[in-house]
Every structure is written in C-alpha cells, then in structure tokens.
Amino acid sequence: MKNIPYRYYLPEEKMPKAWYNLRSAMPEKPDPLINPGTGQPVTADDLRPVFCDELIAQELDNDTPEFEIPKPILDMYRIYRPSPIVRAYRLEEALQTPAHIYYKFEGNNTSGSHKLNSALAQAYYAKAQGMKALTTETGAGQWGTALAEACAAFGLELTVYMVKGSYNQKPYRKDVIRTFGASVIASPSDTTQAGRAILEKDPNTTGSLGCAISEAVEKAVTTPDCRYVLGSVLNQVLLHQSVIGLESYEAMLAFDEYPDIIVGCAGGGSNLGGLIAPFMRDTLTGRREGTRYVAVEPASCPSLTRGQYAYDFCDTGKITPMAKMYTLGSGFIPSANHAGGLRYHGMSPLLSKLYHDGRMEAVSYEQTQVFDAAVQFARLETILPAPESAHAIRAAMDEAVRCRESGEAKTILFGLTGTGYFDMAAYASYLDKTMGDYVPRNDEILAR
Numbered sequence: 001m002k003n004i005p006y007r008y009y010l011p012e013e014k015m016p017k018a019w020y021n022l023r024s025a026m027p028e029k030p031d032p033l034i035n036p037g038t039g040q041p042v043t044a045d046d047l048r049p050v051f052c053d054e055l056i057a058q059e060l061d062n063d064t065p066e067f068e069i070p071k072p073i074l075d076m077y078r079i080y081r082p083s084p085i086v087r088a089y090r091l092e093e094a095l096q097t098p099a100h101i102y103y104k105f106e107g108n109n110t111s112g113s114h115k116l117n118s119a120l121a122q123a124y125y126a127k128a129q130g131m132k133a134l135t136t137e138t139g140a141g142q143w144g145t146a147l148a149e150a151c152a153a154f155g156l157e158l159t160v161y162m163v164k165g166s167y168n169q170k171p172y173r174k175d176v177i178r179t180f181g182a183s184v185i186a187s188p189s190d191t192t193q194a195g196r197a198i199l200e201k202d203p204n205t206t207g208s209l210g211c212a213i214s215e216a217v218e219k220a221v222t223t224p225d226c227r228y229v230l231g232s233v234l235n236q237v238l239l240h241q242s243v244i245g246l247e248s249y250e251a252m253l254a255f256d257e258y259p260d261i262i263v264g265c266a267g268g269g270s271n272l273g274g275l276i277a278p279f280m281r282d283t284l285t286g287r288r289e290g291t292r293y294v295a296v297e298p299a300s301c302p303s304l305t306r307g308q309y310a311y312d313f314c315d316t317g318k319i320t321p322m323a324k325m326y327t328l329g330s331g332f333i334p335s336a337n338h339a340g341g342l343r344y345h346g347m348s349p350l351l352s353k354l355y356h357d358g359r360m361e362a363v364s365y366e367q368t369q370v371f372d373a374a375v376q377f378a379r380l381e382t383i384l385p386a387p388e389s390a391h392a393i394r395a396a397m398d399e400a401v402r403c404r405e406s407g408e409a410k411t412i413l414f415g416l417t418g419t420g421y422f423d424m425a426a427y428a429s430y431l432d433k434t435m436g437d438y439v440p441r442n443d444e445i446l447a448r
C-alpha cells in the first residue's frame with residue numbers, strides 16, 4: 001500500500017470554533033421565506049412562537065460569515081468530533097480508477113448520522129432561552145434519535161411525532177429514542193386536533209411526514225415554554241452542518257489535496273449544504289475554479305432533477321411558511337422508498353438557489369442501483385452505510401469509473417452521512433431480491 005494515511009483525524013485544537021454561513025458568500029441570496037398570511041417575507045416576530053430567538057437570528061442572517069459555536073455545544077461535539085475522513089483505497093482498487101476517493105464519515109456517533117450536529121445546537125439554544133420542552137417529527141427516525149440525545153444532554157423534555165408506518169416497521173428505533181428520555185407518539189395521533197382530523201377521515205392511515213409536522217407544530221405552540229425544531233431544509237440547519245465541511249477542508253489540506261468533485265445525498269439538503277460550504281465559498285469568491293458539486297437524490301423523490309423552482313409550503317398541512325425551492329408539490333406522497341431520510345418533497349432554499357444558478361449539478365438513482373453500491377462499499381470499506389448515504393456512494397463510484405475511462409486522476413470527496421444498522425429490513429429486501437424501483441409519473445409530481 002501507498003505510504004499515505006488512510007484516515008485523518010483533526011487535532012482537537014484545529015476543530016472549527018465557528019460555523020460558516022455560506023449565504024454570506026453568495027452574490028445573490030436565497031429567496032426569503034414568505035408568510036402566507038401577509039404575502040411578505042417572514043419577520044423574526046412571525047417566527048417567534050415556533051422557533052427560539054437565536055435560531056431565528058441565524059435563519060434570517062444572510063451576511064454574517066461566521067457564528068461562534070457556544071462552548072457547551074463544542075464540548076458535546078468533542079465527544080464525537082472531529083469525524084474521520086477516510087481515503088477509500090480499497091474502493092479505488094476495486095474500481096481500477098486513477099481517481100482519489102475520500103469520504104467524510106458522520107455515522108460514528110451513537111445517533112448514527114450527521115443530524116446530531118444540528119440537534120445539539122437547537123437543543124442548546126432552546127435551553128439557553130429557558131425553554132422546558134421541544135417537539136419534532138421524525139420519519140425514518142434518525143432525526144428523532146439525534147434530538148433525543150441532544151435533549152438528554154441539555155435537560156429538555158421532548159415529544160417526537162413519528163410517522164406511524166415507521167413506528168410500526170422500526171420498533172427498535174422508537175426504543176432508542178425512549179431510552180434517551182423522549183416520548184414517541186405514532187402520528188397521526190389523538191393528541192392533537194390535526195391528528196384527530198386526519199384519523200377521522202382515514203382511521204387506518206400509516207401517516208406522513210407532513211402530518212407529523214402539523215402535529216408537532218400544534219403541540220409546540222399550545223404548550224408553554226415549548227418550541228418546535230426541524231432537522232433539515234432551514235438555513236440554520238445548513239449553518240450548523242458546516243462543521244462537516246470545515247473539518248473536511250482542513251483534512252484535505254493535510255492530505256495535500258483539493259476536491260475536484262464533491263458529492264452528497266440530498267433529502268432536505270443539510271448534509272450536502274454543510275459539506276460544500278467552505279469549498280463553495282472558494283468557488284463563489286473566485287479563489288478556486290473548476291470544482292464540481294453533485295447532489296444525489298432517489299429517483300422516487302426527485303425534487304432537484306424533476307421538481308419546479310417555485311414557492312411552496314414546507315409541510316403537507318400548509319401551516320408553515322412558504323419557501324422558494326425545488327419542489328415536487330407539498331401534496332406529493334413519495335412511494336415507500338427505503339431511504340426515508342431522502343423522502344422530502346422540497347429542497348433547502350439555499351441549495352435550490354445554487355442549483356438554479358448553475359453552481360451545482362444533480363443526479364438521481366433508482367433504489368436497487370443504490371443498494372448495489374451500498375453492498376459493494378460495505379464489503380470493501382467495512383462500513384454498512386445508511387441507504388441515504390449510499391446514494392452518494394453510487395454517484396461517487398460512477399464518477400470514479402468515468403475517471404478510469406478518461407484516465408484522469410481526479411479527487412472525489414463524498415459525504416457518508418450515516419450507518420444503516422436500523423435499515424436492515426431494506427438490506428434484507430435487497431438481498432432477497434424483493435426490492436422494487438419506483439419512478440413517479442409526471443402527473444403525480446405536478447399534482448399539488
């Protein structure tokens with residue numbers, strides 16, 4: 001083997017002390033959230049019943065480049081960060097590619113994904129503002145797990161509305177969440193008006209993310225000292241996830257490399273937005289040219305590749321502000337794809353804007369192609385990836401094969417966002433060859 005390190009751990013003193021706000025480098029900013037009641041951009045006052053003050057300030061600030069990470073959050077980050085960045089030599093060899101492939105692995109913490117980076121920040125600010133409790137929704141369960149850990153760390157009560165389908169399918173997921181002290185309610189439930197209304201119409205429904213959001217928001221605004229938090233899509237979440245990109249940037253310097261291609265899976269856009277942040281700064285400010293950015297999404301929920309760039313609601317119940325984003329329509333119900341974390345009808349307004357301006361590319365893959373890559377990667381690199389993360393693996397492998405064909409030794413960096421140990425039903429259906437691919441028709445996508 002070559003005499004270069006496999007992995008690089010940043011020394012603790014080089015860990016980022018501030019998050020980086022990519023909006024500050026954008027010549028044109030993402031379009032603002034709109035209050036559907038007034039038709040005007042949302043104000044801090046509009047958001048105050050739902051979000052904490054400091055998070056509102058982060059959400060609305062397009063100009064401040066850096067936000068200092070408060071010490072209690074840094075102390076929690078130090079338990080599991082810096083996360084490793086690994087050169088995938090064995091994958092390179094198997095693909096016979098001259099490309100250098102690196103991945104930044106966010107699945108080493110006990111929540112199993114990058115979502116803990118923002119969960120800790122959001123829980124900390126809620127506690128600092130004197131809140132007693134938080135509510136949220138969870139689909140696949142990664143976000144609910146991460147937030148339950150964060151609330152346990154900072155001493156907050158948490159109610160998680162978990163989409164009934166996954167509540168029943170992934171029983172251990174809810175037990176992990178309960179172990180960290182949160183309560184889990186299968187949504188739709190009879191604990192909220194929104195839930196009761198839906199149950200009345202369809203008592204046997206398996207629920208949806210949109211419905212769980214409606215329940216969680218209702219619970220937050222009707223409970224004293226309680227706020228609602230969201231695990232992706234919002235500017236504040238991308239800001240917190242910049243810690244992934246900042247660490248990667250330092251590590252690539254240590255490897256004496258700079259990525260030519262950066263690849264990440266995109267559900268609501270938070271891990272990818274965080275991973276690219278400092279590199280995209282270089283691109284936008286002209287410090288560096290020629291870097292490509294690739295978002296990877298499931299063919300069953302193709303918001304960037306087949307959606308419209310338009311103002312739309314962030315939830316199915318239409319109680320949230322409207323965001324300008326690539327969207328499949330807030331009424332879009334994705335098929336039962338196994339990459340639960342990528343089943344969102346929209347995309348972060350920040351990434352949507354970069355994509356619209358031609359700064360990013362997007363590709364989509366069908367689920368069996370993604371699991372082909374996941375299994376190959378697991379056998380070579382000894383990490384069992386989350387199905388979401390495997391979308392990035394698939395695209396990175398395809399880029400590496402193109403390098404083999406063109407003979408170019410490009411440097412590829414991809415985000416490996418989580419582990420797949422709670423997704424064994426998905427792996428089982430792939431291995432048993434019962435996994436199907438579903439690609440929505442145009443009329444399903446445009447239905448709003």
Ligand SMILES: *Cc1c(COP(=O)(O)O)cnc(C)c1O
Binds near residue numbers: 266419
């Ligand atoms: C939630 C999740 C994603 C997708 O969310 P983004 O906000 O797009 O990053 C990707 N990978 C894993 C493991 C997740 O849990």
